[in-house]
Amino acid sequence: MTIGIGLLGLGTVGAGVAAILSSPEGRHPLVGQLALRRVAVRDLSRPRPVDLAPEVLTTNPEAVVDDPAVDIVVEVMGGLEPARSLILRAIAAGKSVVTANKAVIARYGEEIAAAAAARGVYVLIEAAVGGGIPIIEPLKQSLGGNRLQRVSGIINGTTNYILSRMAEEGAAYDAVLADAQRLGYAEADPAADVQGGDAADKIAILTGLAYGGSVPRASIPTEGIDRLDSRDVAYAAQLGFVVKLLAVAQHLGTADDGTELLDVRVHPTLLPRQHPLAGVHGVNNAILVEGDPVGQVMFYGPGAGAGPTASAVVADILNIAGIRQVGGAPGQLDPLLAAGSWRLCRLVDGSRTRHRNYVRLQTRDQAGVIGRIGTCFGDAGVSLQSIVQFEGQNGAAEIVAITHEVLEQHFRTALDAIEALAEVEAVAACLRTL
Incomplete structure (x- = not known):
């Protein structure tokens, strides 16, 4: 049975997904049963990194969502709108969604999850955090039997590249940022990365998965590296530390009413050189999960880019396709794969x-x-x-x-x-x- 895929966006990640679906040889057999039916692009005349039939392309993303030949909608266009509305439109049409959009999930995850549960479809988000690193599914499934004490990580490759260069070369922040932009590791407007917003989006998502309840994205204390002085990186090194932009979600206890009390934050952090995250260099990401009884488990790898992120997107597509192939009943969702909120959580007073x-x-x-x-x-x-x-x-x-x-x-x-x-x-x- 062929499963139709509708792709919203053909940028770096979208082109990576299309390339995988167009060349199933040597991959999991189920990839060969995925057919790219419609693709939404901004400009039909723009050269494409993948060869697609003209009738597959459209500038109308709603036409992709509404196409009866599309079974799974893949959203990789980014931004808050129209991405959020298109995701909800796909859910309302009874179609499962795969998205790499961390900003939408961090802010509207509860709304989207509730809509998906009510309609009996999946919304999978592995590519939203950590690029090719499998962290979403392990938090939902593999580590589900643990009491998680802390999830911490280096989850922005741009800032990790900048800090790695500052530590290794004693270079100034502005000079390394300019290099990162020239090499394509940083955007022309790097604010979301260097001011910590990108990492805050991602730790908001990980917090909800780890502790079973969402926290307000806007309430997460966030500090970036844009005001970091190279002297502090140098002094830290002399004292036996490495400076990293760290995103942390820590469980502090349970209130009398059963609410989970959390400390969630993003900020530059001094790590002892022997700390597992201290050796993560360049554009790589790593997430350290600490729980009972598992102890410490670290997930490491490339945190962005066409290949790694497309790999995570296709993994989610295969999860949904596999359930469809074995005859999963409509509306009866795997409670682990579709895991939603089951607890109340709140951030504690920072003081x-x-x-x-x-x-x-x-x-x-x-x-x-x-x-x-x-x-x-x-x-x-x-x-x-x-x-x-x-x-x-x-x-x-x-x-x-x-x-x-x-x-x-x-x-x-x-x-x-x-x-x-x-x-x-x-x-x-x-x-x-x-």
Whole structure:
């Protein structure tokens, strides 16, 4: 039985999907039973990286969704609209959907999942996080018997490439970003990557899968690398750390009403060199899952690009096609493959979370300044792992302190006291540390 595929978008990922479907030789036998029926493009006259019959192409994406020959709709056009509306239109027509659209799922995942459940169709999203890394399905299925304590990861290849170059070469952020744009690793407007928004979309999705309930995407504290100073990367290296843009979802406990309490965030983080994520370099991604009883499991690989992302898209298509081929009854969904929310989750007040911290202070080079800074930390109940003075310029000094794990509220109290010291000119940087 041939299964008709409708493709919304023929950009980098869409062309990769079309190439796989057009050359089934050597792949899983089920690929040969997938037929690309309609493809929505913006410009019919534009040269294509894959050879498609003219009648397959259309500039009307609704015609792809509505085509009776299309059984599964694949959305790889990106953006919020019309992608969201087209996904909901496909669901209403009783068609399963495969999407790589992290932005839509992070913001409208609950609405889409509810519509799919009501209509008895699948919406699969493996390609939305981590490119070719299989992480969505393991969280829904393979790790379902675990109590997950933390999901953390490097899930943006652009920022990881920039940070890797800054660490290896001592290069400045602006220079490496320009190189990344020239090489195609960063967009002309890199804001979504370097300001952390892309990683926040992805950790919102992973949080919902790991803990069984969604959290508001807009409420996730997000800090990128666009204000990161190369000095902090260098100082971190001297102290035995590597700086990475980390996305974290951590379980903190359960409220009296059964709500799961979570700490979800995105920010530059100092990782000890022996940490499993510290060795992830270049444009690669990695997600570390920590649970009981599995312990630590890490998923590593290319996080973007035509090949890896198209691989994940086709894997989702094959999941749906396989169920259709064995006669899955309409409306009777595999509860693992179609997993939705089953818990209430909420983000805790950031001041009540606990973290280790790195702070760099610009001070006057005077006797006793380290002691006074240490006193401010001690008075606020902040224990220090280390405090080191580096040589500054023009008679100034730079003092770097790394704390033990401390309540965020106490850390901020200490910083307020330190900023009030006459010898302290500025709190130049403040980063989280694992």
